[in-house]
Amino acid sequence: MCCRCCGVTQQKVWVFGLGTLFTVFGLLFIIWWPSLIDSIIMNSLPLTPTSKTFDKWETLPIPVYMKMYLWNWTNAEEVKLHGVKPNFQQLGPYVYREERLKMDLEWHENKTVTFSPNRTWFWEEELSGGKQTDLVTVPHLPSIAAAAEMRDKNALVKAAFNRELNAHGGALYVTHTASEWLFDSFYDEFLHYAMNNPLAPEVESDHFAWFLDRNGSKEFEGSFTVHTGVGDIKEMGEIKFWNGANHTGWYEGECGRLNGSTTDLFVPDEPKEKALTIFIADTRRIINLEYTGESYEIEGIKGWKYEVTPNTFDNGQRSEAMKCYCPVYRQPNNCPASGATDLGPSADGAPMYLSAAHFMYADDSYANTITGFEPNYERDNFYIIMERKFGVPLEVNAAVMVSLLIEPDEDIDILTGIPSFYGPLFTTASSAVIDKALASELKLAMNLPAIGRYTGVGLLCVGCILLVVGIFLTLKRRWYGQRAADNTVPTPTTRITEEVTESY
Template sequence: MCCEACSVTQRKGWIFGFGTFFTAIGIALLIFWNGIADNIMKKNLVIKVGTEAYNNWVEAPIPIYLEFHLFNWSNPEEIRNPNVKPHFVEMGPYVFLEKHLKQNITFFENNTVSYFQKRTWFFDEQRSSGSLDDMVTAAHVITATVADQMRHRNKFVKKAVNFILNHEGGELYTTKTVREWIFEGYKDRLIDFLNLFNTTIPYTRFGWLVDRNGSAEYDGLFTMHTGVDDMANLGRLTHWNMKNETGFYYAPCGTVNGTTGDLFPPHLSSKQEITIFATDACRYLNLAPNGTVEKYGITAYNWVGTMETLDSGENYPNQKCFCDPNVEECPKTGVVECKKCRNNAPIYASFPHFYLADRSYLDAVSGLEPDSNKHSFNLAIEPTTGIPLQVNGRLQINMMIEPDNDFDIYRGLPKFLMPMFWFNQIAVLDEKLASRTKLVMNLGDYGFYTGIVLITIGGIFFIVAIVLTLTKRWKRTPIDDDEDMLTT
């Protein structure tokens, strides 16, 4: 047996020493581990070259999918029949695998970083319900845009525009393939004609995401906090396209605010709102806490879009600045105007199927059925680390159709908001990253329980030492060949 030649004093020193050592380490862990764990977590979460968080931020490590749902206008020929509502049939989803890559990354001395975000989409036929060659009928966007821009011009100008629309390709509606409506775009007589006069139409083909696939610059230049100096600011945007105001809404609604949705600070409260900056609407969206979500043994707080999220001041006065005071009528709750953001086209955003919007929008059409499970905007975030667990970013793009007796195409029409399409951006944390997340979020517990174990071990050494002292059994003396006995 070890230490057989040790004196009683040496044996006491060893046992009391081990007890003191383990107890001291255990107590130190209980006192200081939370600070150590926070430093470890900070090093793993801040955006700094060389960290795992930086690598995951530059290129998303989990699959992201974009679901496209287009609305087919099934009865456009009956638009002037007051007894028949415009009817829409949802088609899709047409699903695309979405790859994210940060480019032109530049760090600044004030602990911010600027970057472009390149997004590339690949059609996933297996996940889709339908083909990109499906035909979809919807409003002719260019005609609607021209008519809306000319709505308040004098009669002479409007007569000239009416002549152009009637003879150069103006239409109430058009039918194109899904691939043309989304990424490829389609050639159009009216676009060609308007481009001859260097008008404000900024494209040669129309498609909802034309020229966007694979483009780094389309979404703009983002500048955000890295979290190096203050983790509470991690991911928060300071500028978009080098400005802290969008220019599309009056302050404070035009302020560049929130995160892009892929990065959040740690230690989130279940009672606070979170803010997402949505480039498709050129504005921020406030989401409210709403329960929890569990996946892979991780419990996350869930945030959702509410009636306030897309209100323009009708029910929530603090949202009034999202309505241009120069317009004749602000949208009712649940719908926001995006004209300036979308090249002055009469575009309005809402949740899918007018979920949480004023009932009048839904009553003006048929074929839509809002459902909170299918159409809510929700975001589940693990609160300790700020890592998104599950994302369903859902928005619908609509076009305002208004009657105008000066334009033959729009004479005698009802006024209604036409649903064009809605999308769902989906991202779900995979099991591998979930395991890493649990490791980081449980660091504090690991230190606490390790401290308790070490203190327990130290206590056992002290108990043994005390028992040996009280029983005076520190010294070994042999009794026979087979056994030893501790004696004083």
């Protein structure tokens, strides 16, 4: 605007017009912008084939690492020969970078999508605390699981089983390399015998590994059906079906019902006090992570911590609602002590248990059966640090331990004279931290309402300044060219003098 080119009236129109415009827009930005942006962002979060959420959901954009710890049974022979207390040493971590991909996507009219998770692991030598060639002695799960099935059989049947077990590779423990235990597998004579024995339960392979045939497989975890959040953002990520069913069938009632998240999608804008419920196929159950009240800042983003508690792996001793995690055949008086879930229903009857690492929060009756447990809260804690507005995990450490209950049996040679104990098999911890690129996107989305608000404040200030300046110039008659305009306008005295002059 050039003041020299405008008259006083035009100057007033420009100043008061722009001042009013900036003031109005400033007020609109302050009052209306935050809710508008929140609405736009929330409407963009639901999962669709074209949403920004989809790309990050289909292929996880941040690095995930699986840390595997193997437990070396250091005095296995002494336990077998002399019944001494078992000692286990934790080895590792053996670290693998994990790539996650959703496959076989099928979109449904009821706002759900079905997919099969595919995970591929790559060895990370530099991040690992052990070598793949490390020799590890571990209880022989096939032999002990079969012996547990025979425990209550009559003496004649047990004698026949004991003879076959001794003749076909049965053992209390075996030693193999870390890579063989994890992914590469090893030939097992007893499994080979069971595969070819029509009286034995069905065995799919004569090779054994904790993650046998799983690397790169899309079938292992099964198919999940989750809500996309379209039409109801409070349903986003909620599991509706697993392998076509809404109940696992392994535990009764609510303990077997599918709910919560697969950890890939969480409901946004939930109260921070609300617990996180997740379902991990490997655990065969949901896990509730409780709000701790602790906040952390990761890549400049504030998140709240949720973790397992002494109630997580309860079996009814702490809360009656958790009683359903006690298998039916063990109720009502033979339920496991609080702190470990009996995996028998999902492990073909094998006496395996799921717990927090090193039996943290568990009843002393578990850890006291052996030596070697050294729980470390920072390393072994199962937790998620969550940004709750958009439901984005900032940091995850999903650590659990699987153990095997080994009991003496005088009718089975490999179990004769040993103490009863819980032998740890492996501990797994999937960990991930949000990277800078994704954090930058998240911070921009979180800051857009504030950016609009501050822009509104700036516009409002400029508008108010223009209005104040306009009012001041008007009251003081200081507009550019105001004096010249005033001189050209006849005053009442001047008009009277001119009229008298003209009358003469």
